[in-house]
Amino acid sequence: MEPKVTVDVVIFTVEDSELRVLLIKRSKGPFKGCWALPGGFIETDESLENAAKRELFEETGVRDVYLEQLYTFGDPKRDPRGRVITIAYFALVKAKKVVPKASSDALETKWFPAHDLPELAFDHGRVVQYAMKRLRWKLEYTTVGFQLLPKKFTLTQLQKVYEIVFNKKFDKRNFRKKILSLNLIKPTGNRTMGVAHRPAELYSFNMRIGKIVEIL
Amino acid sequence: MEPKVTVDVVIFTVEDSELRVLLIKRSKGPFKGCWALPGGFIETDESLENAAKRELFEETGVRDVYLEQLYTFGDPKRDPRGRVITIAYFALVKAKKVVPKASSDALETKWFPAHDLPELAFDHGRVVQYAMKRLRWKLEYTTVGFQLLPKKFTLTQLQKVYEIVFNKKFDKRNFRKKILSLNLIKPTGNRTMGVAHRPAELYSFNMRIGKIVEIL
DNA sequence: ACAAAAGTGTTGAGAGTACACCCATGC
DNA sequence: GCATGGGTGTACTCTCAACACTTTTGT
Numbered sequence: 338m339e340p341k342v343t344v345d346v347v348i349f350t351v352e353d354s355e356l357r358v359l360l361i362k363r364s365k366g367p368f369k370g371c372w373a374l375p376g377g378f379i380e381t382d383e384s385l386e387n388a389a390k391r392e393l394f395e396e397t398g399v400r401d402v403y404l405e406q407l408y409t410f411g412d413p414k415r416d417p418r419g420r421v422i423t424i425a426y427f428a429l430v431k432a433k434k435v436v437p438k439a440s441s442d443a444l445e446t447k448w449f450p451a452h453d454l455p456e457l458a459f460d461h462g463r464v465v466q467y468a469m470k471r472l473r474w475k476l477e478y479t480t481v482g483f484q485l486l487p488k489k490f491t492l493t494q495l496q497k498v499y500e501i502v503f504n505k506k507f508d509k510r511n512f513r514k515k516i517l518s519l520n521l522i523k524p525t526g527n528r529t530m531g532v533a534h535r536p537a538e539l540y541s542f543n544m545r546i547g548k549i550v551e552i553l
Numbered sequence: 554m555e556p557k558v559t560v561d562v563v564i565f566t567v568e569d570s571e572l573r574v575l576l577i578k579r580s581k582g583p584f585k586g587c588w589a590l591p592g593g594f595i596e597t598d599e600s601l602e603n604a605a606k607r608e609l610f611e612e613t614g615v616r617d618v619y620l621e622q623l624y625t626f627g628d629p630k631r632d633p634r635g636r637v638i639t640i641a642y643f644a645l646v647k648a649k650k651v652v653p654k655a656s657s658d659a660l661e662t663k664w665f666p667a668h669d670l671p672e673l674a675f676d677h678g679r680v681v682q683y684a685m686k687r688l689r690w691k692l693e694y695t696t697v698g699f700q701l702l703p704k705k706f707t708l709t710q711l712q713k714v715y716e717i718v719f720n721k722k723f724d725k726r727n728f729r730k731k732i733l734s735l736n737l738i739k740p741t742g743n744r745t746m747g748v749a750h751r752p753a754e755l756y757s758f759n760m761r762i763g764k765i766v767e768i769l
Numbered sequence: 770a771c772a773a774a775a776g777t778g779t780t781g782a783g784a785g786t787a788c789a790c791c792c793a794t795g796c
Numbered sequence: 797g798c799a800t801g802g803g804t805g806t807a808c809t810c811t812c813a814a815c816a817c818t819t820t821t822g823t
Contacts, residue, residue, distance in 0.1 A: 339555040340595065342627075342638060379556065381636060385627035409625045409640050411558075411601035420597060422558060422640075424625050493774075510777070511813065534773040535820035709802075726804070727786065734784095750800040751793035 340411075340420035344388045345376030345461065347407065347425065347468035348397060349451070351485045352432035356451040356501050358465060359396060359435075361443035367417045368458030370444070374465070376423065377442060389426040396446055398436050403429040403484040403549070407468055415460045423459075427468045429484040452504070476502050480521055480550045483542045489525055491537040492516065519552060556627075556636035560604045561592030561677065563623065563641065563684035564613060565667070567701045568648035572667040572717050574681060575612060575651075577659035583633045584674030586660070590681070592639065593658060605642040612662055614652050619645040619700040619765070623684055631676045639675075643684045645700040668720075692718050696737055696766045699758045705741055707753040708732065735768060 348359040360372045375396040379388040386404070394400055404426055411422040437446035449455065451469060454462070475481045476499060485498050496512050516522065521543055528536040544550065564575040576588045591612040595604040602620070610616055620642055627638040653662035665671065667685060670678070691697045692715060699706075701714050712728050732738065737759055744752040760766065 340558050342556050342558065379627070382629045384629060385625065385638070406624060408622060409601065411595070411640070413598045413600060422601070424627070424638075491775085508814075509775090510815085513776085514778095515812085529775095531822090532774080533822040535775045537775055707802085724787075725802090726788085729803080730805095731785085745802095747795085748801080749795040751802045753802055 340422050341418075342379050343376050343421060343423045344379060344385060344392060345374040345423050345425050345464060346389050346392050346396075346404075347374060347427040347465055348393065348430060349427065349468070349472060349485075350430050350432040350435065350448065351498050351501055352448070354497060354501060356469075357432075357448040358451050358454065359437065360447060360449050360454075360457070361396065362445040362447075363458060364442060364444045371458040372449075372455045373458035374425075374461045375443070375446075385424050386426075389424075389428075393426075393428055396438065396443070397430060397434075398438060399430050399434050402431075403481055407464070407471060410460055410464060412460065423464075425464045425468070427471060429472075429481060431485065431487060433487070473502055478551060480542070480544070480548075480552065483522075489527065489539040489541050491529060491539060493537060495540075521550065521552075556638050557634075558595050559592050559637060559639045560595060560601060560608060561590040561639050561641050561680060562605050562608050562612075562620075563590060563643040563681055564609065564646060565643065565684070565688060565701075566646050566648040566651065566664065567714050567717055568664070570713060570717060572685075573648070573664040574667050574670065575653065576663060576665055576670075576673070577612065578661040578663075579674060580658060580660045587674040588665075588671045589674035590641075590677045591659070591662075601640050602642075605640075605644075609642075609644055612654065612659070613646060613650075614654060615646050615650050618647075619697055623680070623687060626676055626680060628676065639680075641680050641684070643687060645688075645697060647701060647703060649703070689718055694767060696758070696760070696764075696768065699738075705743065705755040705757050707745060707755060709753060711756075737766065737768075 350357050359375065361375050363369050363371055363373050375392050377392055379385065383391070385406070389404055390400070393402070393404065407425040407427045409422065409424045413420055415421065437448070451465070454465065457465070482495065482498050486494060492513050495516065496507060496509065500506055522540040523543060525539045525541050527539045529539065530536060566573050575591065577591050579585050579587055579589050591608050593608055595601065599607070601622070605620055606616065609618070609620065623641040623643045625638065625640045629636055631637065653664070670681065673681070698711065698714050702710060708729050711732065712723060712725065716722055738756040739759060741755045741757050743755045745755065746752060
C-alpha cells in the first residue's frame with residue numbers, strides 16, 4: 338500500500354505591522370470547513386518544488402517569490418484517510434502582490450496573524466510553528482528579509498520587518514549601522530513624499546531579486 | 554499513480570583521522586552492483602524517523618545514535634523505475650560501535666572516506682554533499698560533535714573531530730579556551746594511560762547522551 | 770509652533786585571534 | 797636524555813550594546 342504524498346505551503350507576509358500566514362477553509366475531505374495550509378497532492382512528473390510553486394500560484398496568484406523546503410511530516414496517524422506524507426515548504430511574499438482567491442479546494446482564502454491562528458486541520462499547527470522558527474533563523478542569518486519589502490524601502494520599514502518577526506524592538510542607530518556595514522543595500526537618492534514629517538531616504542537591495550546571501 | 558517513498562540515511566563517523574560515510578553495494582534493482590546509501594521503502598504504520606532508525610539498525614547494528622531529517626529529494630527522474638521520493642536522514646555514530654553487516658539489500662557494507670567517494674547510485678552523491686554541509690553547520694552551532702566521541706575523551710580528540718570535519722587546523726589554546734568556557738564538559742579526574750608522553754585529562758559531556766544544545 | 774518620524778557618534782565590555790614555551794611520560 | 801603529545805596566558809582587534817539629541821517636513 339503506497340502512501341500518498343502532498344505538498345503544503347506556509348505563506349508568510351508582513352502587513353499592517355503584523356506577520357501573517359495565508360490559510361484556506363477546506364471545502365471537502367476530512368476537516369471540511371476547517372482552516373488549513375494551502376496544499377495538495379503532487380502530480381506525476383512534477384518536481385516537489387514545482388508542486389509547491391503551483392500550489393502557491395493557485396492560492397495567491399504570485400510567482401517568483403522566495404520558496405524553500407521546510408520539513409517532511411509523515412506520522413502514520415496525521416491524516417484520518419490513511420497514510421499521507423506531506424512535504425512542507427515556506428514562502429515569503431510581498432503583501433500587496435497577493436490577491437487571495439477561492440479555488441476548488443477552498444471555500445475561502447484569508448490572511449491570519451501568525452501570533453493568533455485558529456485551530457488548524459491535521460498537524461498544520463505544528464507545521465506553522467516550525468516555519469516560524471525557520472523564518473526567524475533565516476532572517477537573522479540571511480538576507481531573506483528583503484523578500485518581504487518592495488523594491489525601494491526605507492530603513493525604518495526594514496527595521497519594522499525585523500521587529501515584527503522577532504517580536505522585539507531594536508535600537509535604531511545600531512540597526513542602521515549594522516545593516517549599512519553589510520553593504521547589501523544602497524540609497525537610491527529618492528525619498529518618501531507627502532509625509533507629515535521629515536522624508537526618508539529610499540534604499541534598494543544590491544543583489545538581483547531572489548538572491549539570498551548568508552551573513553554569518 | 555501514487556509515488557513510492559523511501560528513506561535513505563547518510564551515516565557519518567570519524568575514524569583514523571578521517572570523516573567516513575557508510576555505503577552499501579546494491580544487490581538488486583537499478584544500479585545493481587553500484588555503491589549507494591543505505592535505505593529502503595517505508596512500511597505502513599511506521600513513522601519516517603522510525604523507518605530511518607530501522608534502516609540504520611539493519612546496516613550497522615546500532616541504536617540510540619544522533620539522527621535528524623536532512624531533506625526530501627523528489628525529482629521525477631531520480632529513479633529509473635518511476636516516481637520515487639526519498640526522505641534523507643543523517644546520522645552520527647561512534648566508529649567502534651559499528652559492525653557493518655551485509656543484508657538482503659546489500660552485497661557488502663563499507664566505510665568510505667567522505668572526501669573520496671566512489672560514483673553513487675541515483676542522486677546519492679548530491680545527498681551526501683548536502684549532508685556534509687549540514688554536518689559542518691551542526692558542528693559549528695550545536696553540540697552534536699560529542700556524538701562522534703566515546704563517553705570519556707581528551708580535548709585533543711575533540712579538536713581532531715572539528716579539524717577533520719572542517720578540514721582545517723585550529724589553535725590549541727583558543728580551541729580549549731572556547732570549549733571550556735561553554736561549560737558543556739567537565740574533567741573526570743581520569744587520564745589516558747600507557748602513552749609515550751604526558752597523559753591527558755579525560756573529559757565527559759555534561760548533558761544526558763543524545764541531548765543537543767545550540768551554542769549560538 | 771508643534772507633532773512626527775528621520776537621521777546621526779561615542780564609549781565600554783566581551784569575544785575572537787595570534788602567538789611560544791614548559792611539562793609529564795615511555796622508551 | 798630525547799621524542800611525543802599535553803597543557804598554559806597575554807595583548808590586540810573587532811563586534812555588539814547602551815545611550816539622546818537635532819533635523820526636516822506637514823499642518
